[in-house]
Amino acid sequence: MRIDRTVVKQLPLFAKMNDADLDRLLDSATAKRVPQGEAVFEQGQNAISFFLLLHGRLKVLQVTEDGQQIIVRMVHPGDLFGFAKALQRMDYPGTAMAAAESVILCWPTDLWPQFVESNPSLAITTMQTIGQRLEEAHTRIREMSTQEVERRVAHVVARLTTTAGKKEGSGIRIDFPITRQDIAEMTGTTLHTVSRILSAWESKGLVEGGRQKLLVRDLNGIMLLANGGKERD
Amino acid sequence: MRIDRTVVKQLPLFAKMNDADLDRLLDSATAKRVPQGEAVFEQGQNAISFFLLLHGRLKVLQVTEDGQQIIVRMVHPGDLFGFAKALQRMDYPGTAMAAAESVILCWPTDLWPQFVESNPSLAITTMQTIGQRLEEAHTRIREMSTQEVERRVAHVVARLTTTAGKKEGSGIRIDFPITRQDIAEMTGTTLHTVSRILSAWESKGLVEGGRQKLLVRDLNGIMLLANGGKERD
DNA sequence: CGCTGTATTGACAACGTTCAACGGTTGTGG
DNA sequence: CCACAACCGTTGAACGTTGTCAATACAGCG
Numbered sequence: 001m002r003i004d005r006t007v008v009k010q011l012p013l014f015a016k017m018n019d020a021d022l023d024r025l026l027d028s029a030t031a032k033r034v035p036q037g038e039a040v041f042e043q044g045q046n047a048i049s050f051f052l053l054l055h056g057r058l059k060v061l062q063v064t065e066d067g068q069q070i071i072v073r074m075v076h077p078g079d080l081f082g083f084a085k086a087l088q089r090m091d092y093p094g095t096a097m098a099a100a101e102s103v104i105l106c107w108p109t110d111l112w113p114q115f116v117e118s119n120p121s122l123a124i125t126t127m128q129t130i131g132q133r134l135e136e137a138h139t140r141i142r143e144m145s146t147q148e149v150e151r152r153v154a155h156v157v158a159r160l161t162t163t164a165g166k167k168e169g170s171g172i173r174i175d176f177p178i179t180r181q182d183i184a185e186m187t188g189t190t191l192h193t194v195s196r197i198l199s200a201w202e203s204k205g206l207v208e209g210g211r212q213k214l215l216v217r218d219l220n221g222i223m224l225l226a227n228g229g230k231e232r233d
Numbered sequence: 234m235r236i237d238r239t240v241v242k243q244l245p246l247f248a249k250m251n252d253a254d255l256d257r258l259l260d261s262a263t264a265k266r267v268p269q270g271e272a273v274f275e276q277g278q279n280a281i282s283f284f285l286l287l288h289g290r291l292k293v294l295q296v297t298e299d300g301q302q303i304i305v306r307m308v309h310p311g312d313l314f315g316f317a318k319a320l321q322r323m324d325y326p327g328t329a330m331a332a333a334e335s336v337i338l339c340w341p342t343d344l345w346p347q348f349v350e351s352n353p354s355l356a357i358t359t360m361q362t363i364g365q366r367l368e369e370a371h372t373r374i375r376e377m378s379t380q381e382v383e384r385r386v387a388h389v390v391a392r393l394t395t396t397a398g399k400k401e402g403s404g405i406r407i408d409f410p411i412t413r414q415d416i417a418e419m420t421g422t423t424l425h426t427v428s429r430i431l432s433a434w435e436s437k438g439l440v441e442g443g444r445q446k447l448l449v450r451d452l453n454g455i456m457l458l459a460n461g462g463k464e465r466d
Numbered sequence: 467c468g469c470t471g472t473a474t475t476g477a478c479a480a481c482g483t484t485c486a487a488c489g490g491t492t493g494t495g496g
Numbered sequence: 497c498c499a500c501a502a503c504c505g506t507t508g509a510a511c512g513t514t515g516t517c518a519a520t521a522c523a524g525c526g
Contacts, residue, residue: 062371066461068379072371087364088357093371124321130363131320137370138295138305138326144377145421146301149514179472188378190515195474211472211523228299382482412504426482428506444491444504 003031003105007054011078013125021118029105034058036177040082040096040104047084047092049106053077056102057164057176061095061185071185073136074099076163085109086126100176144188152187153197154225157207161216170217177212236264236338240287244311246358254351262338267291269410273315273329273337280317280325282339286310289335290397290409294328294418304418306369307332309396318342319359333409377421385420386430387458390440394449403450410445 003026008014014022031054034040040051043062058075072094075081084092107115116123143152165172180191180198187194198214201207206222208215216222236259241247247255264287267273273284276295291308305327308314317325340348349356376385398405413424413431420427431447434440439455441448449455 062375064375064379066379070375070378072374084364086360087367088361089364093368127319128321130367131322134320134363134367134370135326137367137374140374141305141370141377141421142295142297142303144374145303145418146297146299180474181472185378188374191473192475192516193514195472196514199474209473413506414504423483424505425484425507428504429482432506442505 002027003029008052008105013052013078013080013122014119016121017119025115025118026105028111029107032104032106034098034102034104036098036101038098040098041092043092043095045092047082047090047109050083050085050109050112051081051096051107052105053079053081054103054105056104057099058096058102059099059182061097062093063095069185070188071182073133074160074164080126080129083109083112083126085112087130099178099182149187149189149193150197151226151228153183153189153194154222156183156186157214157216158219158223158226160214161219161222165216168215171208172216172219174214174216178214179212235260236262241285241338246285246311246313246355247352249354250352258348258351259338261344262340265337265339267331267335267337269331269334271331273331274325276325276328278325280315280323280342283316283318283342283345284314284329284340285338286312286314287336287338289337290332291329291335292332292415294330295326296328302418303421304415306366307393307397313359313362316342316345316359318345320363332411332415382420382422382426383430384459384461386416386422386427387455389416389419390447390449391452391455391459393447394452394455398449401448404441405449405452407447407449411447412445 005019005022005026008026009022017025029052034056040058041047041049053075055077057077058081060072060075060081061069062072063069075096081096082092084090116126143155160174160178161172164175166175167173180194183198184191184194198207198209201222202209204221206216206218208217238252238255238259241259242255250258262285267289273291274280274282286308288310290310291314293305293308293314294302295305296302308329314329315325317323349359376388393407393411394405397408399408400406413427416431417424417427431440431442434455435442437454439449439451441450
């Protein structure tokens, strides 16, 4: 099966590649559809492939020994994911699950060196990406150490709005099905607390809730909460 | 100034290098003594050097806009640190401060490519290190999301015991000056809570406290707490 | 039409923070 | 050498945010 290069050509990741190289790359790729709720790979599995998200939305989960779950991060269209081997790991450190129906490209991990060689800027981009992830993780640790729950939830909602927002009439819709439980797992709290916070926000006109839905009506207000709306100087 | 290769020869990082290459590397390095409490570099500074800790102990800090501090990680002898440039960053994401009197080697960041070239296994090791850090960060996020304070403190103490422990008579001494505040900043709590927990442990015979001191008497007991001493099956 | 998963809300408990006071140790300067 | 300040640590008490438990409601789906 041949994958048309137009589906990836506009991604910044491949912008600098010539068509021949790109075609060669795509020839070794497999496209796959992932229905909502299905896992692309599971935590602890042998890392035999790495992936690119073309369409849809994934969440990367980790499960603790006692069964609790956290969402490590969301994967957005255009993102590479599951490149554990690039970090010298044999297995996937988390589970990648489709939050919405998704389409991915898969390559065998053996091809990673080749992949990098035919697109040297990829090595740099990958390093940058990892660096960003590390920084994000530290930001999250800092927030969980020092900030109260409402502010953390505000931060997550603000980020989701900018990374997965879709303008819709009077506000911005989070463009994939998301539950209170999801938000709780992203912020390190319980769905109860999230529900209370969102209810409070709704009565203030900041957001509009709904079953697996979230519409942000006042992004500015949310961002104010996220950046410490209390003490300003 | 010439640095004798015997000071680094036994480090796993340089084990595979031949003496000539090693000498060349050391020729471009500067050795420096850092007194306790002094910073090697500060958060936000331009990343002009990368470093190796020869002796002593460093803590890497981040400060929030509102002045709160967290300890991102400890740096132990033999660790590379401050290689922001390898992650395509221009500035240091945190501050590296000497927790005890320390000795470091410094290289200009421009030499990083050369560094890697003359020691290819370094590229791999570095990737591994970064991967580990990312994983550690996620572990910490997971713990802060799901575990109570005492367990997190137990985990930190257990880790410190294995990475910076020194046998001393009836127990294991944490080998650098550490305050309750430090432990609080590593676990995302307050020095008060840490003090209470350590007092409780002391009365159970698990540890022995002291001013900027910590002696672990029953590592097993601590580890039991860290791994959920409550619910076992 | 009943079942399952999601969401809301109240009551309550608790863990941990905040506020406060105090004691001990270390280091400094007169 | 002593007095004093600065820092570190301990402990008590009160408060509050947030988690836990529980009951109910609602939507989607077979």
